[in-house]
Amino acid sequence: MRKRLSCGLRRRKRLLREFPKEHWNQSLPTLGILPLGKFCSALLVSATVMISEAKQWVVEWIEGLGRLSILAREAITSLFTLKVAWCDFLYQLYFVGVKSQSVVLITGAFTGMVLSAQTYMQFHKVRMDTATLAVVSVAMCSELGPVLTGLMVAGRVGAAIAAEVGTMRVTEQIDALRTLATHPVDYLVVPRLLALHVALPLLTVESITVGIVGAWIVGVQIYDIDATYAWANMLKYTTTSVVVVGLIKAVVFGGIVALIGCYKGMFCGEGAEGVGRATTEAVVYSSITILITNLFLTLSLGQIFHTF
Amino acid sequence: MIEVRDLKKSFGRQAILDGVNLRIEKGESVVIIGRSGGGKSVLLKHLVALLKPDSGQVLVDGEDVVPMNERQLLPVRHKFGMLFQGAALFDSMTVAENIAFPFRREKKMAKEEVARKVSEVLAMVELPGTEEKKPSELSGGMRKRVGLARAIVYQPQIVLYDEPTTGLDPVVSDSIDKLILRVRDRLDVTTVVVTHDMRSARRLGQRIMMLHDKKIYVTGTADEIFESKDPLVRKFIDGISDAN
Numbered sequence: 001m002r003k004r005l006s007c008g009l010r011r012r013k014r015l016l017r018e019f020p021k022e023h024w025n026q027s028l029p030t031l032g033i034l035p036l037g038k039f040c041s042a043l044l045v046s047a048t049v050m051i052s053e054a055k056q057w058v059v060e061w062i063e064g065l066g067r068l069s070i071l072a073r074e075a076i077t078s079l080f081t082l083k084v085a086w087c088d089f090l091y092q093l094y095f096v097g098v099k100s101q102s103v104v105l106i107t108g109a110f111t112g113m114v115l116s117a118q119t120y121m122q123f124h125k126v127r128m129d130t131a132t133l134a135v136v137s138v139a140m141c142s143e144l145g146p147v148l149t150g151l152m153v154a155g156r157v158g159a160a161i162a163a164e165v166g167t168m169r170v171t172e173q174i175d176a177l178r179t180l181a182t183h184p185v186d187y188l189v190v191p192r193l194l195a196l197h198v199a200l201p202l203l204t205v206e207s208i209t210v211g212i213v214g215a216w217i218v219g220v221q222i223y224d225i226d227a228t229y230a231w232a233n234m235l236k237y238t239t240t241s242v243v244v245v246g247l248i249k250a251v252v253f254g255g256i257v258a259l260i261g262c263y264k265g266m267f268c269g270e271g272a273e274g275v276g277r278a279t280t281e282a283v284v285y286s287s288i289t290i291l292i293t294n295l296f297l298t299l300s301l302g303q304i305f306h307t308f
Numbered sequence: 309m310i311e312v313r314d315l316k317k318s319f320g321r322q323a324i325l326d327g328v329n330l331r332i333e334k335g336e337s338v339v340i341i342g343r344s345g346g347g348k349s350v351l352l353k354h355l356v357a358l359l360k361p362d363s364g365q366v367l368v369d370g371e372d373v374v375p376m377n378e379r380q381l382l383p384v385r386h387k388f389g390m391l392f393q394g395a396a397l398f399d400s401m402t403v404a405e406n407i408a409f410p411f412r413r414e415k416k417m418a419k420e421e422v423a424r425k426v427s428e429v430l431a432m433v434e435l436p437g438t439e440e441k442k443p444s445e446l447s448g449g450m451r452k453r454v455g456l457a458r459a460i461v462y463q464p465q466i467v468l469y470d471e472p473t474t475g476l477d478p479v480v481s482d483s484i485d486k487l488i489l490r491v492r493d494r495l496d497v498t499t500v501v502v503t504h505d506m507r508s509a510r511r512l513g514q515r516i517m518m519l520h521d522k523k524i525y526v527t528g529t530a531d532e533i534f535e536s537k538d539p540l541v542r543k544f545i546d547g548i549s550d551a552n
Contacts, residue, residue, distance in 0.1 A: 074378075085412075168398075175358050176396035180410050180458070181385045183378055 068263050074185040075193055075259065082186055084194065092195035096157050097202060103152050104203045105210050111144055112136055112211025116218040120225065130229035134237040136215040141238060141246045145208035146200075147294050150253030153200060154286040158261040161192055162282035165265025166275040174266065184266065193258040200254030201247045208246065241305035249297050253290050260286040309334040309466065309498055310355055315364035317350060324350050326522035328364070334465075337492055337499040339513030339530075341506070341544065346519050348502040349393065349470050355500065356388045356468060357381050389459030389497075390468040395451040397443040403430070403454050404439035410462040429457040432494070433487060449480035453487065460491055467491065469501040473508050485511050506545055510534060518544065 120132045165188055168174050174184050212234075219225045261282045268278030315328040324347040332338050342348045353359045354366055357373040365372050373384055397406050407426045411417050430436050433453040443451060452472060459467055469488060473481035485508050492499045501512050509516055509530070516533040518525045518541060526533065526541055534545060542548075 171394060171399075172392045172396040173398055175353070176390070176392060176398070176458075178358060178378075178381075179356055179385055179388055179390040181382045182409075183382065185378075 064267075067267060068259065071185065071189065071263050071266070072259055074183075075189045078183070078186050078190050079194070082190070085187075085191060088187070088191035089194050092191045093199055095160075096153070096192075096195045097199035100153055100156055100199070100203060101206065103156055104149050104207050107148050107152050108140070108145065108207030108209075108211040109214040111148055112140060112214035113218045115139060115144070115211075116215035117223070120219055120223045124223075129223070129225045130233050132219045132223075132225055133212070133215055133230040133234040136219075137212050137234045137238045138242055140208045140211040140215075141242045142249075143246075143294070143298070145204045145211065146246050146249035146253060147290060149200060149204045149207045149250065150257065150290045151287050153196070153203065153254075154257045154290060155283055157196065158257045158282045158286045159279045161258065161261030162264040162268070162279045163275060165262055166268035166278040169266060169268055170270060170275060188266070189258070189262045192262060193255060196254035196258040197251055198254075200257070201250040204246060204250040245297075245301045245305055248301060249294065252293060252297060256289050256293065257286045260289065309336075309369060310500075311365075311367040312351075312354070313365040313367070315351070315354060315366065316362045317347075317354065317359065318362060323522055325354075325361070328519075328522070328524055330517060330524055330527070332498060332500060335496060335498055337501075337512060337514040339501045339503060339509045339516045340519055341504060341509050341516060342519030343544070344504060347522060348504075348519055351519065352390075352468055352470055352500065352502045356385060356390055386462070387465045388468060389462070389464035389466070391452065391455045391459050391470065391472055393470045393474060395443075395455035397451055397454055397458070399443050401443075402439065403435075403441050403443070403446070406443070406454060407458045407461050409458065425461055426457075429461045430454075432460075432490070433457045434483075449476050449484065452476070452484055456487065456491065460495060460497075463495060464497065466498040466500065467495075469499070469503075471503055471505075472501065473503065473505045481505065481508065488512055506547070520544075 115136045116132055119135045120129060123129055123132055123135075165174075168177075168188070174188075177184050177187055216227075216230075219230060220227045264278040264282040264285070268274045310330075310332040312328055312330045315325050316323070317325040328351060340348050340351065350359060354361055355368075357366065357376065361374060364374070366374055368384055368387065371384065373381060376384065397403075398409065401409070404423070404426050407429060408422045411422050411425070426439060427436065430438060433456055435450060435453050435457070438446070438450070438454070443454070446454065456467075456472075472484050472488060476484065488499065488501065489512065491497065499512070501508070503509055503512075513530045513533075515527065516530055517527045518533065520526075520540060526536070526538065528536070533541060536542065536545075
């Protein structure tokens with residue numbers, strides 16, 4: 001039995017040795033004309049290549065996470081030790097906050113309206129019409145407001161940050177900053193991080209407000225819900241803790257958008273392609289991170305503030 | 309002033325520098341020549357610690373900058389001014405804001421004094437009255453001049469030039485060379501120039517180093533290098549390729 005096994009192993013090694021290297025990367029149809037033994041060994045080689053690529057991907061992913069953590073640590077150190085450049089901060093606040101208003105307001109208003117319509121349609125079946133605004137308000141305050149605002153800002157501001165910082169990197173402007181004895185984190189990351197930490201909760205509040213107003217218009221004006229009861233129910237269920245949870249989420253999402261945008265920009269690849277990829281990745285990664293973080297924040301903050 | 313010991317650097321599997329040793333004295337004017345893609349700019353960036361080597365030491369005034377982190381490096385970088393290949397001006401700022409950048413955090417300095425310093429260096433690089441222009445409105449040569457003005461405004465001890473004349477016409481190149489010499493003489497700075505422009509090298513270099521095959525192949529005075537009989541040096545100076 002052992003002899004047979006060792007014979008098999010030797011045969012496999014021989015096949016691997018004999019298999020011409022130029023065929024390793026060839027496609028399966030070409031491999032189809034090869035003898036079965038060689039085809040199996042080609043599969044084995046492909047599996048080895050795939051495993052090594054997966055390993056490389058994991059290593060790069062962990063490296064990236066490490067770099068992002070170092071960047072976050074540097075930014076926090078800088079936040080607490082340096083004097084903030086108010087001029088840069090105000091400009092970023094204007095760019096992040098004021099310029100993002102239209103997109104955030106439209107998103108908030110239409111989400112509130114559609115949520116109100118949908119909730120009314122379901123609740124009307126069980127004669128709970130006056131709970132419509134309460135559902136919309138709680139959902140907007142604790143989940144939809146911060147998440148949708150975060151996603152919209154990730155798309156607009158996260159992309160802009162990655163593109164701007166990435167262009168600065170490829171045109172050696174970040175190196176120039178460093179030779180002028182300026183830490184890139186102090187100059188580029190901290191004002192953006194602070195601005196997003198401040199602007200995102202404010203934008204979220206706006207989004208929630210217009211969402212509720214939109215819901216009121218649809219519910220009360222179009223579907224003719226009793227305004228007094230709907231309003232009373234809304235105030236009853238929208239507790240302070242629900243609003244606080246939403247705002248905490250917004251602050252966290254602001255940090256995510258700023259850090260991932262800056263990180264992708266500062267470590268982007270060369271040339272226009274590198275900047276393009278950094279921009280796309282900044283939006284995709286911040287959006288995914290916001291969605292995943294939201295779940296954990298809901299679970300943990302729910303425990304802390306007893307929002308259920 | 310600057311000493312490099314057994315510097316090794318590779319990007320991925322490709323070795324760029326493999327055991328570079330050099331020494332630059334205070335007030336000296338050194339030109340590093342070598343083929344494009346040979347690692348000259350990489351070597352220059354190591355001098356100001358913009359890149360970390362895989363191994364080796366870079367000593368600035370006897371202090372090894374390799375193990376320092378970004379914050380520890382800030383005071384060391386105060387000694388340096390650097391002119392980048394593409395000038396690397398901050399394109400969101402005007403010329404005056406670019407040049408005044410090193411002073412932006414120094415609240416002590418009055419606005420008038422900063423403005424005076426800006427116009428002083430702009431006059432030195434022969435670009436007076438361009439304070440309010442944006443970098444996109446300037447030509448290649450003008451951008452380099454503004455880049456140089458920004459590099460020297462806070463009076464560094466060492467000025468590094470990364471291919472200062474690349475992509476410029478011969479007349480503008482000549483004016484940049486003259487400007488580099490003027491800056492060297494007026495501010496009494498140590499000058500390190502990386503170039504493959506032989507005319508510039510001859511004019512600017514008191515000492516010339518040739519980077520070849522990942523190492524400093526030869527070092528000598530400008531006359532020694534330009535009269536060298538070494539076939540490799542000759543080929544480079546005379547601009548003769550191996551191709552038919």
